[in-house]
Amino acid sequence: MSARARLAGALGWMALLLAVGAWLSQTLSFSGDLRRFLPDPRTPEQKLLIDELGEGPGARLLLLALSGADAETLAARSQAIAATLSADARFGFVANGANAGLDAIPERLRPYRYLLSSTLDTQPLDADFLQAEIEQRLQDLGSPAGDLVEPLLPSDPTLETLRLAEAWLPARAPQTLHEVWFDRGGTQALLLVETRAAGFDPDGQREAVAAIQDAHAMARGAAPGDLELSGPGAFADEIGSRTAREAGWIGTVDSIGLVLLLLLAYRSWKIPLLGALPLASAGIAGLASLVLLFGDRVHGITIAFGFTLIGVVQDYPIHFFSQQRAGLSPWHSVRALWPTLATGVAATCIAYLTFLFSGVDGLRQLAVFTIVALATAALCTRFLLPALIDPARRDVATSPRLxxxxxxxxxxxxxxxxxxxxxxxxxxxxxxRPGPFWQNDLAKLTPVPAPLLERDAQLRDELGAPDVRYVLTVQAADAESALQASEGLRPALDALVADGALDAYDMAARYLPSAALQRVRQQALPGAESLRTALESALADSPFRSDAFEEFLDDVERARAAPVLGPHDLDGTPLASSVQGLLVEGEAGATALVSLSGLRDVEAVARVADEGGARLLDMKQASESLVADYRGRILAALGLAALLLAATVWIALRxxxxxxxxxxxxxxxxxxxxxxxxxxxxxxxxxxxxxxxxxxxxxxxxxxxxxxxxxxxxxxxxxxxxxxxxxxxxxxxxxxxxxxxxxxxxxxxxxxxxxxxxxxxxxxxxxxxxxxxxxxxxxxxxxxx
Incomplete structure (x- = not known):
């Protein structure tokens, strides 16, 4: 083949790779869901861990801290950011303490306030209660709180809406300055933001972080001020930026070093270019196989690990180049090399076949990618590369230095x-050697710097965020049963809070009582005529007009006749996020979660759980057992791979x-x-x-x-x-x-x-x-x- 034909062949090969690469760039989509690289959960703890890692509110929560200005300015910025983000469809809810809890009750749910509140559990809605409440409202109207109370009075003279809002406040809410949350020092305004994107949706989290930064820039204008972001989404953005920076300089140094090494070793500018073709072909063939077999379920970690593992294919053309000698056709050299090259490729591919039976989707993708890539690189070296190589002018075996x-x-x-x-x-x-052999703690593998993790812990403490290690779970056949069972835990948990065993707890029943409890409260509501008579009696000596509270009468009557609320009735409201995060429904039933804050006595909480038919789960232990299970599967696959590899070499060498x-x-x-x-x-x-x-x-x-x-x-x-x-x-x-x-x-x-x-x-x-x-x-x- 002439030099011109060899050049045309190389350019044609490159053009084909570019065309397939362009198709892949339009077709291939990556998943960032780490759960696809984990084994199937075998215990309730592991299942809960995997579900919460990707979809739970903890994985979607971002913590914001504003600083760099006086408190009043920071409060105004907090309000502006909250307003901007609340109108953004990428966020489920935004909380900064302003009208805390009121925004969680949309207008269509306000008639249900007596079904959601515990007031009627101990107090009938009678004339005496209404009279006392109306007298209190007269005092409220003359106080600084009058502007807040006045709009609520016609429909809610007992201010049950405010009672609910206060009941839904975090037990350890931050201090409030200028109507928004601040840290204890009063120097940072605090906000909580929940993204709609899942925790392992890196693109969605990146967009959310960018939107928050844009909202802060808009609220700040040209004035000085700082925004501090923490939480899984912010960490994912930080990890991505750091990885891109390091990959940039590592890739640059690698590329320069490899080109110089090949130029020095073979003294030809063509060798680095031709040597890259089998490697590029391997990568593109591996990606194409993933698209054909797995569609849009290709995991980003598969690609990262796969390109690392197929790094061995760069050796194939190098062995071919070094075996060249003057006077012999490249085809002669590659034919002599092929049996050994084929043995190595076959042994490695057979070893990776064991990952197909690991039961882990990510490992199966990794096996397919690597096997196809290795085979492609070997075949390209054997059947395509010799046609493009110039006949050797020297033999490396004649080198005196060598x-x-x-x-x-x-x-x-x-x-x-x-x-x-x-x-x-x-x-x-x-x-x-003393010390643990295996590292099972996922937290120690994080690339997030320790100072950022420490700062995240401080912000969570300031905002009263729950403990991320321990959680109570109640398993039931359906959501209603789970809510009822978790309600049964409240007296014992309240006693633990009073005794100092923990600071606070949170559960879905705190926001959405069970249907059974709602019906009991519904039956306690007086009929229309009875309530009107009680209200007229309460208003007898009041300056309010007799018809001032018609909206209140209508709301109570609507609550008496309306169907009770279920979890899905909260969809589209701020309450939905709180309930969905603490009430997990699945095909096999429902799980009510009870998050714990300031847990000091683990044994006491465990006893309460046992007595109430619940379980205290240690999420750290669950993550470690999951890692151990995963490692066991990989070790089993590696053991089988070693046997197959040895057998392949034995058959080849005889x-x-x-x-x-x-x-x-x-x-x-x-x-x-x-x-x-x-x-x-x-x-x-x-x-x-x-x-x-x-x-x-x-x-x-x-x-x-x-x-x-x-x-x-x-x-x-x-x-x-x-x-x-x-x-x-x-x-x-x-x-x-x-x-x-x-x-x-x-x-x-x-x-x-x-x-x-x-x-x-x-x-x-x-x-x-x-x-x-x-x-x-x-x-x-x-x-x-």
């Missing part, structure tokens, strides 16, 4: 019993000694990486396990290619050149990841970097054959080359 390096390597003693001693030492460190020579470096490297991490006090996470898979794949390739070189000095030199370039490229990429401030990237980077070093050294010591002997070396024989 020969000197190899001669020094050959003088190294071949390990025998030292390998066994090293393995035993590694096992001893792994087994007996020799126990050759198989041992290939698998031993990989197995020993895994032990050494674990030992180093344990010695440094690192508690292992799921990300370390996934990184070990990548490191094992790299080690398998290094050992296979050294074994493929046999005892030919020139083939050994070419293989050394390829493995040096591959390992340096991989080491550069993952060493930079190890410097990341994001725990996930740091875990992956440090683990794979260690694996590259150990795999390279052990493959050299164990897998290479003595040059020029024509024999197959035994890796356990202590000789010198």
């Amino acid at each position: 020969r000197r390096i190899w001669e020094r390597i050959e003088r190294l003693p071949r390990p025998r019993w030292s390998l066994l001693a090293l393995a035993l030492l590694a096992l001893a460190v792994i087994a007996w 020799s126990p000694r050759r198989t041992l020579r290939v698998l031993l470096p990989m197995a020993l490297t895994t032990l050494l990486v674990l030992a180093v991490l344990r010695a440094l006090g690192v508690e292992l996470t799921l990300f370390h396990l996934i990184s070990l898979i990548l490191a094992a794949g790299l080690g398998l390739d290094y050992a296979l290619f050294f074994e493929h070189a046999g005892d030919s000095r020139d083939d050994q030199l070419r293989t050394l050149h390829a493995v040096l370039v591959c390992s340096l490229m991989t080491l550069l990429v993952f060493s930079l990841l190890a410097l990341s401030s994001i725990p996930v990237l740091r875990a992956i980077g440090s683990t794979v970097a260690l694996g590259v070093l150990f795999n390279f050294v052990l493959s050299l010591l164990v897998s290479r054959a003595p040059a020029g002997t024509g024999a197959v070396a035994d890796p356990m024989t202590e000789t010198r080359a």
Whole structure:
């Protein structure tokens, strides 16, 4: 093929990749729901944890703090921001203490106030009660509160609406200055905002954060002032920005370093461009397979991990480039390389097949993406790349510098019993190093800086937010039964609050009483004639006109005849968010949640739960058990993968000694990486396990290619050149990841970097054959080359 034809072929390949990439950019949509990367929950705690992580109000709550101006100015800004966000469909509710609770009762629900309030549980709506209330209203009208009371009087002379609003206030509400919430120091105005976007909808959360920032900028104008945002959505935005910044500089340094390394290694400007084509093809083919098999359910973590794991495919064209020699067709070189390359690819793909049976949707996507990508890169290297490569003008085996390096390597003693001693030492460190082996606490994996987490805890304390670790749950057949059961807990919980065992609690029944309780209160309402007679008696000596409270009479009559309220009757009202967050309905029944604030005596609350037919759930323990279950599935998949990988290599090599020579470096490297991490006090996470898979794949390739070189000095030199370039490229990429401030990237980077070093050294010591002997070396024989 002529040089022009090769150039045309390369450009055609690139054009095809661009076309498919353009189609994918229009078709592929990513999910940020972490629950797809978690196993199916097996306990009530785990199920509740997963539901609340994505859809619960805790995951959608944002905390705002305004500062940088005097209190009156901050209060005005708080009101302006609340008004702007309340009119924005992206937010479920906005609270800043202004008319606290009143806005939660829309006009259509106000006739129900006596059914929602506990007043009639102890006090009949008779003439004496009405007379006392009306006399109190006369005093209220002459007080500073008159402007608030006067609009309510015609329909609500007992101010039951205000009683409800006060009853729905948080038990530990912040102080109020200039009619809005402020912190204890009076220097920051506080707001609570709930987004409609789920906690694991990064795009929705990002839009909500941007809307809040725009609202603050509009309220502030050109004046000075600061906005502080906290909560899961704000953290997600912070994580995304940080990841983008770090990915930017890491990607830039990686790209420059890789191009320079390839230019130095092969002294051709075409090699970096042609070498990128199989990798790009692998990524695009993997993405296309996800679109075809999973549609719009592709998880962002699948893509992130997948591109990390298919980093091994960059080695395929490098091995091909290094095997070129003057006077031979590239097709000859790739045919000689193909059996070894195909063995490595097949072994790795078979290992990833085990993830298809893990029962975790995210891992299944990861398996499909990786298998398709690896196979695509290998096939492109075998059947497309040779047609585009210029015939080699030199053979890397003739490099004097490379020969000197190899001669020094050959003088190294071949390990025998030292390998066994090293393995035993590694096992001893792994087994007996003090401290936990696994890290199950998801909170310690967060990339959010500690100061931001501490500040979030302070703001939650200022706003009286509930404890996020413990929650009481009541399981029932339906929502009505759950509400009734949770109402039964209130006397005991009130006693705990009085005794100081906890500061406060919250439940759906606080906002929406059970239908049974509403009916009891409905029956306690007097009939139309009885109420009119009682009202006329109460107004006998009052300056109010006899017809001043006709709206009140109409409201009570409507409440007597109206159907009782259910959870779905609150849809579209501010109450809906509070009730939905504390009353979870599913196919198997309903769960009423009781959130706890200022919990001091866990055992006392647990006793109340047991006596009332409820359960006290420890969400921290639930998250740790979920991580442990997930890890168990991955370890089982890895165990099966190791067996399949060993079987594949055995079938390909047809020799126990050759198989041992290939698998031993990989197995020993895994032990050494674990030992180093344990010695440094690192508690292992799921990300370390996934990184070990990548490191094992790299080690398998290094050992296979050294074994493929046999005892030919020139083939050994070419293989050394390829493995040096591959390992340096991989080491550069993952060493930079190890410097990341994001725990996930740091875990992956440090683990794979260690694996590259150990795999390279052990493959050299164990897998290479003595040059020029024509024999197959035994890796356990202590000789010198």
